[in-house]
Amino acid sequence: MEKKRGSIRDIIGILFIVIIICTFSIIGYVVFSSWKVSVNNIIAEMENDANQDILNKMEKFLSVPLYINEANHNLIENQIVRLYTKKDREIYFAEVLKANNEGEVYSFSFGTEDGDYYGARRNEKNQIEIMENNVGTNGNTRYYSISKDLTVGELVEETGRFDCRTRDWYKVAKEKQKPVFSPIYKHFVMDDLAVSAAYPIYKNGILQGVLGTHIILSNINNYLKDVVKDKQATAFIVEKNSGELVANSLGMANFENLADNQIKRKTIQDINNRPIIEAYQNYRQKSETNFIVNTNSDKLHIKLTDYQKEGLDWLIITAIPESPLTVGINQKIIISIVLSMIALIIAILIYIKSTEKVLKPIYNLIDATEKFAKGDFSQRAMIFRNDEIGKLSSAFNNMAEELYLLINNLEEKVRERTRELEKINNELKVSKLKAENANRAKSDFLANMSHDMKTPLTIVSAFSQELKEGKIGNLNDVQKATIENILFGTNQLTTIVENLLDLSKLSAEARSSLILNEVDVSSLAVEVANSMSLISRCKQVRLITTVADTDLIVAETRMIKRVMQNLLHNAIKFSKNGDEVHFTISSTHDPVDGVVIEVIDHGIGIPKDMQELIFNRFFQLENMLQNEQSGTGLGLAVVKKIVEAHCGTITVISENEKGTKFVVFLPTFPKLDEELV
Incomplete structure (x- = not known):
């Protein structure tokens, strides 16, 4: 017994130490990694923020000359500003520069193909001066102060000969023939780098000159x-x-x-x-x-x-x-390691003191189980404490007592359970047979009844149509409305009867067959849309049909027509007055060649927990429907049966009170079972 106790203690002790070390290691690694990731994330955010701030300031700074050129080129191009009238020219350039209060723009000028150069600049004191260079100045550039009315005042400075056409900003705009920034250049007056936004001015396709807004880069x-x-x-x-x-x-x-x-x-x-x-x-x-x-x-x-x-x-x-x-992270890591080692030593000491007391009842339980396993079924474990181990010992005792009783009464209980199972199986077989017979009888009744109703309905519909078309005699407006209502009700009842017949046909085993031919789904869709127009007009619902040219598919024409009619009928029925219903036909090649039929309404929608149930026979969303919207619950069941019989799929996408979308996929060449072909 002592040998077993020492072995268990050693194993638990080693596992305990390993777990503690692994735990501290994992926690340390996670903390260090998280810190490292956080540092990288913070620096990345700082980088992004810095770059974004620089981009924003650059964009703001460089957008000013672009905006000035864009805002003024039409004035010059369309001669709204009369540059060759001295007073108008002086006021214009001074006002443009004065409007730029923040001082990003050093000067604003216009140079002509004749070599004339006019504009305004800011001097070292941020005061506006008028610039002028033409034949009258003998090719020199003169700078004037401005008076209160923004016209020329005193001559401030006259520089040497200057030809704007030799400047990079003029040449690059002339070459590119569009607004452009010039290469960076040394400003010819200020000790700074500068760049110019240049805008070529044309008249009747001939270059008249270049508008330039000049900024210095020290900002x-x-x-x-x-x-x-x-x-x-x-x-x-x-x-x-x-x-x-x-x-x-x-x-x-x-x-x-x-x-x-x-x-x-x-x-x-x-x-x-x-x-x-x-x-x-x-x-x-x-x-x-x-x-x-x-x-x-x-x-x-x-x-x-x-x-x-x-x-x-x-x-x-x-x-x-x-x-x-x-800063300081390495020191904190060393402190954490030292504290972890101290915690490990304390945990080992606590373990040594507690294991002896904890393991004693476990060894007693092991001894009892070994004796029980050797055939001493009267052996029971001692319960030292009312803790988890005490409950385990109590559970063992209960199990031992139960096993003792089971072993002594096992054969009798086996026979009793066998008889009960046989009885239950027989009852289940009888119940299943009754259910199958009842279901078969119901299907036969519905099929026979629907077939018998179809003939008189066809007669009523035919005579009503003749009355509507005036073949028997002219009708007044009230009579026409009455005939419309009769046709509407007859069509609805005919749809219900045909749904019953199709459902009966598709549900029958080894009796149904599809009458296959090549179906032009696009033409069939147009026919169905026209036939549903009466129902949509009665409901005041707008039916929007989008039909693309599609390849012929192998299918039964009447069945495909039934799919379209039932989906459109449901969409119109659950739409409100003034709503739209979208009916779309398109081709697809993914995953295989085929046709896609989509019907979208904006009606009451279908809750997600009921979207799988709507394809069950006779299922209705009774809590969401008004009396005038009630039906048999067969339309979608028939649709699903037909689609699956043609190896297709049907999908519903809907949100409550937001409308419903049905998507039907029909393959061009369905892989039908031989018994269905």
Whole structure:
């Protein structure tokens, strides 16, 4: 006994320690992984936010000159603004520049194919000045202050000869023949990079000149600084193909001034930032947009985003360090490991003290079961405590007592149970036979009754139709309405009778056969739609029919017609006055060639828990129907029988109070059983 106790204790102890270690390991791994994923997600969100903020500010900044050009080109093109009238021209350019209060636009001008150049600019004090360059200025550009009425004031400055037609913004608009941004250039007055939104102006297909809105790019540096300052990140905007700097958040110059008023554009290779350079090179080679680059003491998460407009092809680069989010994590991990080890030691000590007390009644139960298994059926376990193990011992004792009684009385109980089963089986066979006979008798009665009713109904319908058509004599409006009601009721009753006959035929075993031929479903659908028009008009429901040309299918014409009639009849019946019912015929090749019949109404709908029941015979949604909408409950049962007999499928899609959609698929060549063909 002592040997068994030690073995169980060792096994449980080892399992306990393994479970504890595995638990702590899994929890630690999950926590660490979750933390790592959270850090990556946060950085990804920061990257996306930074890039989106930059994109938004860029879009706002660059949209201003585009908007100004778009808003003003018609005024010049249609000569609404008289540029060759000095006063009108001066007021016009000054007002356009004055309307841009935020100062994104440095100057707004118009250069002509003759070399004339007019416009307005802002000087170093943000004051508006009028620009003029024409034959009267001898090709020099003159800048004037503006008076209160926005006309020319005093001459402020006169520069050397200037020909707008030699400028990149003019040449690129003339070449592209559409609105476009110019290449980046050094502003000829301000110590800054600039870009122009150019818009060519035509008259009768002949270029008159180019409208230009000019902006300086130093503002973009400020935008980048504002976006990344709270994220401890850096941002660059470069020209995608050349790598030349457009803007940066570090405050460094994007170009160098050389002699003779020339400049040297700085490239991404000049920023002395290896991770950014590597990310740009990888992007050019592999078009990858997200990178994680290890540095000596940190990880950088780098994201590259395209920014393109007509004439601009830029690349936005943001780099966010990981270290601000990971400070102190390693120390917390070590503390967690130490606390886990202490908890493991305490758990082992508690285990050693508790196992001896817990296992004692278990060993007693094992001893009792071994003796019972050897044939001592009088053996019972001792109950030490009223806990789970005590309940287990009590259950064993109850089981032992029951087994003792069963073993002694087993043969008699077997005979008794056998007699009871035979009796129940005989009763079930009799009940089944009665049910089958009753069902067969009901089906025969319905078939015979329906057949006998069809002939007089046909006679009533025929005579009513002759009365309606005036073959017997002319009718007044009241008589015509009465005949319409008789025909409507006769058609409904005929439909019920034919449903009964079809259901009886399709339900019969080894007696039914399909009369197969090639069926033009499209033509048949048009015929059915015309025949249902009377019912739809009586219900004031609009029947919308869409019929596509379909291939012929092998089927029984009357049966397919019955499917369409029953579906349309139900759709019209459950629609409200003024509703629409859509009847659509189309071809399909998935999964096999065939025809699809769709009927859609906007009526009361079918609850989801009843959608499987609607195809049962005589089933009705009684709680949803009004008296005038009641029926026999046979229409959908007949439809399903016919569709399945032709190896097709029927699907219902419906929501309560939102309408119903029935979709029927009929294969072109059904694989019918020989007994049905």
